[in-house]
Amino acid sequence: MLCLGIETSCDETAVALCDDGRPVLEKLASQAGLHALYGGVVPELASREHLRRMGPLLDALFAESGLTLAQVDAVAVARGPGLLGSLLVGLAVAKGLCLATGKPLIGVDHLQAHLMAAAIGREVAYPALGLLISGGHTQIVRLDSALSMTVLGRTIDDAAGEAFDKAAKSLNLPYPGGIYVDRLGQGVEPDRRLFPRPYLDNDHLDFSFSGLKTAVATFVAAHPELRTQAMPDAEAALEPQAWPMAIRVVCASLNFAIAETLRVKLQRALDNQPGPVVSLLAAGGVAANGPIRAMLADLAGRNRLPLYLPQPALCADNATMIAATGCLLARAGLVHDLTLSPIPRGRRIPWDYHSVAPMARGSVDSRSVPQ
Ligand code: KG4
Ligand code: ZN
Numbered sequence: 001m002l003c004l005g006i007e008t009s010c011d012e013t014a015v016a017l018c019d020d021g022r023p024v025l026e027k028l029a030s031q032a033g034l035h036a037l038y039g040g041v042v043p044e045l046a047s048r049e050h051l052r053r054m055g056p057l058l059d060a061l062f063a064e065s066g067l068t069l070a071q072v073d074a075v076a077v078a079r080g081p082g083l084l085g086s087l088l089v090g091l092a093v094a095k096g097l098c099l100a101t102g103k104p105l106i107g108v109d110h111l112q113a114h115l116m117a118a119a120i121g122r123e124v125a126y127p128a129l130g131l132l133i134s135g136g137h138t139q140i141v142r143l144d145s146a147l148s149m150t151v152l153g154r155t156i157d158d159a160a161g162e163a164f165d166k167a168a169k170s171l172n173l174p175y176p177g178g179i180y181v182d183r184l185g186q187g188v189e190p191d192r193r194l195f196p197r198p199y200l201d202n203d204h205l206d207f208s209f210s211g212l213k214t215a216v217a218t219f220v221a222a223h224p225e226l227r228t229q230a231m232p233d234a235e236a237a238l239e240p241q242a243w244p245m246a247i248r249v250v251c252a253s254l255n256f257a258i259a260e261t262l263r264v265k266l267q268r269a270l271d272n273q274p275g276p277v278v279s280l281l282a283a284g285g286v287a288a289n290g291p292i293r294a295m296l297a298d299l300a301g302r303n304r305l306p307l308y309l310p311q312p313a314l315c316a317d318n319a320t321m322i323a324a325t326g327c328l329l330a331r332a333g334l335v336h337d338l339t340l341s342p343i344p345r346g347r348r349i350p351w352d353y354h355s356v357a358p359m360a361r362g363s364v365d366s367r368s369v370p371q
Contacts, residue, residue, distance in 0.1 A: 001073045001330060002364045004097070005323025008050040008090030009082025009110045010136070011041045014319035015054070015061050017072075019364050021327040023120065023320045025065040027057040036175045036234070040165075047085035054093050071364055072103055074335070076326025079107035080343025081136070087342035095338050104335040104356070106326045109349040110317075111137060112149055114283040116328065117310035117321035119146060124308055125278045129269055131262065133292070134284030134317075135161035135176065136345060138207050140269045143281070146328050152269055153205025160258055160286045163209035167216035167254050171247060172228040174237050182289045184240050185252035194219070194253040197261045205269050212257060219250070226250060255291040263295050270303055281308045288315040333358035 002024075007014040011034075016026035031049045035041045062068060077094035080087055091107075098105040115130045130141040130149070138155040158166070161178055168177020173184075195215050199208035220226050226247055236242060270277060280300045286292060287309060300307035314320060329335070334353035343349050 003326040005319040006077040007319040012317040013053040016319035018323035029053040050089040074330045076106040078110045081345045084344040107340045113321040113325040116325045117314040118281040118308040128279040131282040133160045133286035155207040157210040166213040170217045170220040181251045185255045188248045188252040190252040190256035195257040259295040285316040288312045330359040
């Protein structure tokens, strides 16, 4: 079963094909350079860029894969949460394709898709505990199956990615700053007392990262020499050796504070589950962070659980995760009709699928399809 995935929920325009859940090809255009000029995503510009780039990306996807739209069995699209204008572009394209071809339309929860990126190419054992850490969300979820997710804890203010990005902004590092904080901290011993591990002195699984952002900003204000004089170009900024050790210690200490905060809440979640949890999953842009990946490996080892992490390229927003989740939904016979609506950030994604006959497995290679 061949599924086309479309992702436009924030500032990456992406299309991808998955065949029975296996990635075939992805074409992705990042808008990061454009939004970096403004220090954050400008929603209006993001929508326009999605519209401008979508057509050429689809053309390239089919030309380079050697597959055709006629061979696609279902069209999956990220329906939220995300920027409303950006989501509307993806939904309009997906509906247009379905209207023209009669293929089924499947709206995908962007957050569920992030977690399913960890399951691509693997037989994940359930129930699993999942950690979703991105620029917009920080959640601990319980997955009783690939399609059944319960949120156990979430951030009450900033997401982990925002803490990285805003701290990086205090240091005048390029936007989005998470990857720079990760790289500059590499190989440096953190100062464990420099920053707080926020919101741990409670008995629940929610997070609060806004205080950490303020702690970094306050520290940098007291040590103005830490602020880089001019915003270095993005490539040069990724070279750790080029940076003063004092800045690298701040980055290592921030990586440590966030990784430790996540570790404490994840262990608490594991300890408090009513029934057994048999694996650990983590996903989202921040799951590419070196110290966080190391912490997760250590936590999984101590709890004797297998750990499933997406490849770094599938941690950030991408369309392969949308197409792979589309395959799971199609196999369960769960589809939408052309009234599918986008869901903006902050609103719950409804489970409003229609049930149809489950779509059969079967690789596109093994079928003869008219061209
Ligand atoms: O999942 P994602 O691409 O987009 C959202 O759905 O939000 O996540 C983007 C976030 C940004 O905050 C970015 O700075 C952060 O992921 N990020 C990282 C790393 N790579 C990306 N944070 C820490 N370490 C990294 N290596
Ligand atoms: Zn995302």
